[in-house]
Structure formats: C-alpha cells, structure tokens
Amino acid sequence: MGELKRLDLEYNQLTSDKMRLNVGPQHPSTHGVLRLEVVVDGEIVTEVIPHLGYLHRSFEKYCEQMTYVQVIPYIDRMDYISAMNNEWVYVMGMEKLMGLKVSDKVEYIRVILAELNRIANHQIAVATFGLDAGAFTPFLYYFRDREHIIWVFEKLSGARLLYNYFRVGGLAADIYDGFKEDCLNIVKRVRKTNEELMDLLILNGIFIKRTANVGILPPDVAISYACSGPVLRGSGIKYDLRKDEPYSIYDRFDFDIPVGDGEVGVPGDCWNRNIVRVREMEQSCRIIEQALEQMDMEGDVKELVPRRVKPPAGEVYMRAENPKGDLGLYIVSDGTDKPERIKARGTSFVNLSVIPEISKGYMFADLILILGSIDIVLGEVDR
Amino acid sequence: MGLLNRLDDPYEGGGIVLGKIEDILNWGRSKSNWYLHFGLACCAIEFMAMNASHFDFMRFGTIPRTSPRQADFIMITGTVTFKMAERIKILYEQMAEPKYVISVGSCSNCGGPYWEHGYHVLKGVDKIIPVDVYIPGCPPRPEAFQEGMIKLQKKINEQAIFNKRKRLKKEQSDDNK
Amino acid sequence: MLTNEIFEKLKSEFGENILECNDQQPVDHFIVVKSEKLFEICHTLRDDDDFLFDYLMSLSGMDLNENLGVVYHLYSMKLKHKLVLKVMVPKTDPKTPSVERIWRTADWHEREAYDLMGIEFTGHHNLIRILCPYDWEGHPLRKDYQTPESYHGMKTSS
Ligand code: SF4
Numbered sequence: 001m002g003e004l005k006r007l008d009l010e011y012n013q014l015t016s017d018k019m020r021l022n023v024g025p026q027h028p029s030t031h032g033v034l035r036l037e038v039v040v041d042g043e044i045v046t047e048v049i050p051h052l053g054y055l056h057r058s059f060e061k062y063c064e065q066m067t068y069v070q071v072i073p074y075i076d077r078m079d080y081i082s083a084m085n086n087e088w089v090y091v092m093g094m095e096k097l098m099g100l101k102v103s104d105k106v107e108y109i110r111v112i113l114a115e116l117n118r119i120a121n122h123q124i125a126v127a128t129f130g131l132d133a134g135a136f137t138p139f140l141y142y143f144r145d146r147e148h149i150i151w152v153f154e155k156l157s158g159a160r161l162l163y164n165y166f167r168v169g170g171l172a173a174d175i176y177d178g179f180k181e182d183c184l185n186i187v188k189r190v191r192k193t194n195e196e197l198m199d200l201l202i203l204n205g206i207f208i209k210r211t212a213n214v215g216i217l218p219p220d221v222a223i224s225y226a227c228s229g230p231v232l233r234g235s236g237i238k239y240d241l242r243k244d245e246p247y248s249i250y251d252r253f254d255f256d257i258p259v260g261d262g263e264v265g266v267p268g269d270c271w272n273r274n275i276v277r278v279r280e281m282e283q284s285c286r287i288i289e290q291a292l293e294q295m296d297m298e299g300d301v302k303e304l305v306p307r308r309v310k311p312p313a314g315e316v317y318m319r320a321e322n323p324k325g326d327l328g329l330y331i332v333s334d335g336t337d338k339p340e341r342i343k344a345r346g347t348s349f350v351n352l353s354v355i356p357e358i359s360k361g362y363m364f365a366d367l368i369l370i371l372g373s374i375d376i377v378l379g380e381v382d383r
Numbered sequence: 384m385g386l387l388n389r390l391d392d393p394y395e396g397g398g399i400v401l402g403k404i405e406d407i408l409n410w411g412r413s414k415s416n417w418y419l420h421f422g423l424a425c426c427a428i429e430f431m432a433m434n435a436s437h438f439d440f441m442r443f444g445t446i447p448r449t450s451p452r453q454a455d456f457i458m459i460t461g462t463v464t465f466k467m468a469e470r471i472k473i474l475y476e477q478m479a480e481p482k483y484v485i486s487v488g489s490c491s492n493c494g495g496p497y498w499e500h501g502y503h504v505l506k507g508v509d510k511i512i513p514v515d516v517y518i519p520g521c522p523p524r525p526e527a528f529q530e531g532m533i534k535l536q537k538k539i540n541e542q543a544i545f546n547k548r549k550r551l552k553k554e555q556s557d558d559n560k
Numbered sequence: 561m562l563t564n565e566i567f568e569k570l571k572s573e574f575g576e577n578i579l580e581c582n583d584q585q586p587v588d589h590f591i592v593v594k595s596e597k598l599f600e601i602c603h604t605l606r607d608d609d610d611f612l613f614d615y616l617m618s619l620s621g622m623d624l625n626e627n628l629g630v631v632y633h634l635y636s637m638k639l640k641h642k643l644v645l646k647v648m649v650p651k652t653d654p655k656t657p658s659v660e661r662i663w664r665t666a667d668w669h670e671r672e673a674y675d676l677m678g679i680e681f682t683g684h685h686n687l688i689r690i691l692c693p694y695d696w697e698g699h700p701l702r703k704d705y706q707t708p709e710s711y712h713g714m715k716t717s718s
Pocket residue numbers: 077162424425426427460461462487488489490491495496520521522523
C-alpha cells in the first residue's frame with residue numbers, strides 16, 4: 001500500500017516537455033493556407049495559435065480603386081465556394097443604398113441560385129469533413145452531385161466557379177429553357193445522395209466515435225465570439241437571418257432552421273455542427289421547390305440595371321445568411337462611382353477565431369476535425 | 384513519338400520494338416508522375432473537382448503526395464502572396480531532381496486579377512521558381528488541367544537522360560557554328 | 561430600441577462623452593462617441609437590460625482623411641435591435657480603448673484594424689499584425705499608403 005502511494009507521487013512529479021508543432025501553411029487538412037502553431041503535451045493540445053494572412057489579396061484596397069460594378073468579381077473571390085451568395089449580399093447592399101426595388105422574377109432567381117450554391121457549399125463542407133475523418137467515398141459522391149449544380153451555373157453565367165452573374169438591380173442574363181427541370185433534377189439527386197450518405201457517413205459508428213463530444217462550443221461562448229451559421233446553430237441557438245430578419249423574399253417560403261439538438265453527442269460538438277449542414281441541404285431543397293412553383297417566368301431581368309452605378313453619399317451595413325454564416329459588408333459611399341470603403345466581415349474569419357478556445361484539451365487528431373467542422377475558406381479569412 | 388506507337392510498325396513480324404533505353408525510361412517517367420499539390424486559392428477548388436469522380440485526374444498516373452521529397456512535380460494553384468512565396472521556394476528546393484512546375488491560373492502565372500493594386504500579391508510565381516507549364520484561366524476549366532498535364536508529359540518524353548553534358552556541349556557548338 | 565432613443569439614454573448616463581446622433585443618413589443611423597470613455601460605454605451597451613448588445617457584428621477601421629475612425633456594428637440576440645457606434649481618433653496619435661474584453665470576437669478585428677489602418681487599441685493583450693507579414697512596413701489601407709518597392713528581395717510591382 002505504502003509503495004503504491006510513493007508511485008503515485010512520482011507519477012505526479014513526472015513532467016513532460018511541451019512541444020511546439022507547426023501545421024501548415026500548406027497542409028491538406030487545413031482547408032487552404034492556414035498555419036496553426038500548436039503546443040502539444042504528448043498527444044494533448046494545450047494551445048493553438050493561428051497565423052493568418054497567407055492569402056491576403058488586398059481585397060479592401062482593391063474595392064477603393066474599382067468602380068461599383070467592377071467590385072463584383074472581387075467579391076466572388078472572397079468566399080469562392082459560395083460565390084453566388086457573396087454577390088447577392090453586395091448587390092442587396094447597393095440596392096438598399098440606391099433605393100432600388102428589383103422585380104419578383106429576379107428575386108426568385110436569386111433565391112434559387114443562392115440556395116443551390118448553399119447546397120454546393122455544404123456538399124464540399126461535409127465531403128471534406130469526411131476526408132478529415134478518413135472517409136474518402138463521400139467526397140466522390142458529393143463531388144459527383146455538385147457537378148450538376150455547377151453545370152446549371154455554367155449554363156447561366158459561363159463560369160464554373162466564379163460567376164460574376166448578379167448585377168445591381170438585376171442579373172447579367174435571363175435563365176435558359178429547361179432551368180426548372182434541371183433544378184428539380186438536382187433536388188432529386190441531392191435528396192438521394194443525402195439519404196445514402198446518412199448511412200454511409202453520418203450515422204456510421206466510427207464517424208460518430210470520432211466526432212461526437214469533440215470540440216464542444218458552448219452557446220454563450222459562441223455568441224461572444226460572434227459565430228454564425230452552422231457553427232452557431234450547431235450549439236443549439238436558433239438564429240438564422242433568413243427567419244430572424246427576413247431579407248429579399250424569404251418570408252414567402254416555408255422552411256425550418258435545423259439546430260444541433262444533441263441527438264448524438266452534445267450540442268456544440270463536431271457531429272452536431274456537421275448534421276446542421278446536412279439538414280440544411282434538405283431545407284434548401286424545399287425552398288427551391290417552392291420558389292420554382294411560385295416563380296413567374298415572364299419579365300426582363302435587366303430592366304432595372306443602371307448604366308452607371310452611382311449611389312448617393314451614405315453608408316450601409318448589409319448582411320445575409322451565407323452558407324458559412326452571416327457575411328457582412330459595410331459599404332461607404334461618398335457620392336462618386338467608386339466606393340469610399342468596403343469592409344467585409346468575413347464569416348470564416350470570425351468563426352475561425354474560436355479555434356484556440358474550443359480545441360484545448362483534445363487530441364491532436366481531433367484538432368483537424370474541429371477545424372474541418374468549422375468549415376472555413378481561407379479566401380474569406382484573409383481577403 | 385510514343386513507344387507504343389512503334390508497335391504499329393513491327394520488326395520481324397511483330398512483338399519487337401527497336402528503340403533507345405532513354406525512350407522507355409521517359410515513357411515510364413511521364414506516365415507515373417507524383418505531384419505535390421500546392422493548393423492556395425480558388426483554383427484549388429477547381430482542382431479538387433478535377434480530382435473527383437467526373438474528371439479523374441489519376442488516370443494520368445498522377446498520385447498526390449503530401450511531401451515534396453516524393454514528388455516529381457509541384458502544382459501551384461492559386462494566388463501567391465509574399466508571405467507564402469518564401470515557403471514555395473523552400474518546398475521547391477526540397478524536391479528531388481528531376482522536378483517540374485505547373486503553374487495553374489492567372490494568379491500564379493502573372494498576378495491575375497490582383498496584378499495592379501495587390502500590394503501583397505506576388506505577380507507571377509515564375510519570379511521565384513522556374514515554371515514548365517502555364518495553365519491559363521481564372522479558374523482554368525478541368526479540360527485545361529488535362530491539357531496542361533499532357534503538355535508536361537510531352538515535355539518529359541522529349542528529355543535527354545544520358546550524356547546530357549556531352550550533348551549539351553554539342554548542341555552549343557552547333558549553335559555557335 | 562431606435563438609435564435616437566439609445567442616444568438619449570446614453571446621453572443621460574455619459575453626458576458629453578456622447579457626441580452626436582445622426583439619423584439623417586439615407587440608410588444607417590449612427591452614434592458618435594468620444595474615445596476616452598469607450599470601454600465603459602460599450603460595457604453599458606452590453607449589460608444594460610435595455611440594450612443587451614451581446615453580438616459584435618463587425619468592427620471596421622476607417623480612414624477619414626484627417627482622422628481615423630472605428631465603426632462598431634452591434635446587434636442584440638435577445639432584443640433583436642441594432643446599433644452603429646463610431647469613434648474618431650486623430651491620425652497623429654491613433655489610440656482608442658480596446659473592447660476585446662467585452663466581446664471576444666473583437667480580438668481579431670482589432671488586430672486587423674491595427675494591421676491595415678494603424679489604429680492602436682490600448683489594453684489589447686496581443687496587438688500584433690494579423691494579415692500582413694510580421695515585418696511588413698506601413699498600414700496598407702491608409703489613403704496615403706505607398707506600396708514598397710520590394711519585399712525580401714521580391715518586386716511588388718509587375
Ligand atoms: S486565377 Fe482566379 S480562380 Fe485562380 S486563384 Fe487567382 S483569382 Fe482565384
């Protein structure tokens with residue numbers, strides 16, 4: 001007995017030196033060019049220090065040099081996975097500033113495109129999250145389906161990734177014949193794959209063991225860090241700008257806001273953040289179906305597009321629910337045709353700032369999963 | 384050019400191909416390229432799509448490696464910033480010879496959309512490392528990736544392996560004449 | 561609560577530290593405050609039962625030619641109202657209190673404003689550059705910024 005006690009003491013006095021590891025900036029699982037300086041005690045992460053800026057492309061400086069119309073392509077390149085949504089925030093802000101009211105048809109097309117892009121974004125997010133956890137098959141499945149969404153965008157705008165399709169006051173081009181059928185086809189596909197993936201990935205025992213109860217983000221911390229989107233909703237807070245502050249025509253649709261309810265694990269862990277995305281895809285499908293039904297095909301999408309965008313002096317802070325969370329654009333105009341200042345509140349930038357807080361005390365391998373579950377895109381972090 | 388094409392022209396009734404050892408080595412090298420994917424920005428997303436089911440980049444015999452020491456070529460996809468440029472150089476120097484560089488997208492070719500006021504963007508990765516194949520586009524279409532890969536294979540196929548120095552000297556003296 | 565109601569209430573509490581309330585703008589209304597008491601004002605805004613601004617949407621640095629400015633966009637999750645708060649700091653001595661201890665999201669935002677605009681937030685625990693390299697010179701988003709010729713031997717122009 002006495003001997004055992006002595007052993008205990010010795011064990012407590014054992015200290016292991018902490019080690020500093022460098023992850024990134026070029027690492028396949030940092031989702032881009034993020035660099036993390038990690039202090040580990042054995043396998044346990046004790047401190048994480050993110051270093052950003054490896055993709056700092058001087059977006060805000062560019063905005064001051066470009067005219068309002070020329071800014072749109074640069075907005076695309078911020079969050080390049082969900083370019084349609086980004087453009088939408090910008091053109092909505094500009095329309096608010098100029099007092100334009102776009103026609104119903106334009107609004108419906110915008111909603112459909114934004115929701116399609118939301119699906120595409122979530123597909124990449126869930127697929128790469130699966131990759132981080134070691135599942136390769138979902139990546140192939142999701143990318144197969146994403147390609148169909150990309151084709152629709154390509155037919156509309158001519159580009160596969162960065163569209164430059166939205167215009168202040170309208171759209172660059174009208175939709176094509178057969179747009180409706182294409183969208184319905186996509187919805188069918190997305191539903192089918194999600195059903196398959198439910199068994200293959202989400203409810204897979206190994207996946208649950210890896211992701212449940214890992215990286216728990218309590219709701220009050222999430223609000224203090226101003227998290228948004230699936231990260232915030234994963235913690236069980238029902239907050240979605242499409243419902244809380246309905247912009248555009250979102251009040252005409254019937255849809256739910258999925259939250260992490262702790263069905264597996266506890267609210268706020270990686271599994272719950274991920275399931276929010278999967279369920280959101282289904283809600284987006286519902287919105288697309290309703291929008292296609294209500295939409296009226298007649299009308300010109302370009303009639304309100306001004307020759308020269310020259311808003312009155314003033315400022316506006318526009319935000320909308322992007323796939324990753326709410327993107328805010330603070331547009332200051334001084335009455336000329338060039339913006340005085342555009343500040344982008346990058347969703348990923350804000351969501352990423354929570355990483356040092358929630359990854360302490362977990363295994364090193366879990367850190368990669370926590371990063372994957374937050375779903376960042378470095379173009380938006382560094383701008 | 385390719386080794387297999389010569390099978391159409393059989394020697395002594397077929398089955399025998401006459402050629403240089405160099406050809407067969409180059410043939411092998413060009414058909415199994417391992418690459419270090421240096422994904423930086425939007426172009427990397429397109430490259431992910433390229434890697435996935437529809438376009439299947441691996442049919443070129445390419446396998447993604449995460450270490451520069453095992454890679455035959457490096458694929459720079461996206462905007463190179465100053466903060467990143469030094470890392471690219473280090474990684475490039477760590478690769479074993481022979482090594483190749485594919486620069487993907489306008490950004491890494493010349494600065495792309497950020498060429499004018501981008502105070503933090505390197506205007507072309509060829510300012511720091513030599514580039515073999517440029518793939519244009521913002522982002523390039525997957526077909527362009529395929530074209531670029533074929534270009535690289537062609538380049539490898541035509542390279543000299545043995546007596547390089549001697550041949551080089553001869554070429555130079557030929558040039559001087 | 562509307563911006564002018566918030567303004568009245570803040571005015572009664574902080575007196576001349578609250579400078580003006582602008583509700584003439586085409587779109588967003590804002591309140592301008594002095595930077596000395598900013599920390600206390602923000603604390604009240606977060607914890608007072610009438611305000612409860614617990615969500616800092618955005619923090620932006622501005623270059624207003626003779627001054628620098630910081631703009632805070634606040635939102636209340638419980639009461640669902642918004643507020644835009646502005647402070648001005650002179651360019652010669654750009655110092656303003658940090659609100660990092662009130663909203664933790666302000667940490668990175670303030671570092672970004674310091675990096676790109678050169679606004680110093682007193683009381684910030686780790687005010688270093690965030691986007692530009694640590695040895696970068698100057699603050700790129702200032703209107704009078706001159707891009708350096710080269711960085712570590714690499715030319716910045718094409
Ligand atoms: S070339 Fe275009 S798509 Fe590629 S990284 Fe640059 S901006 Fe992005």
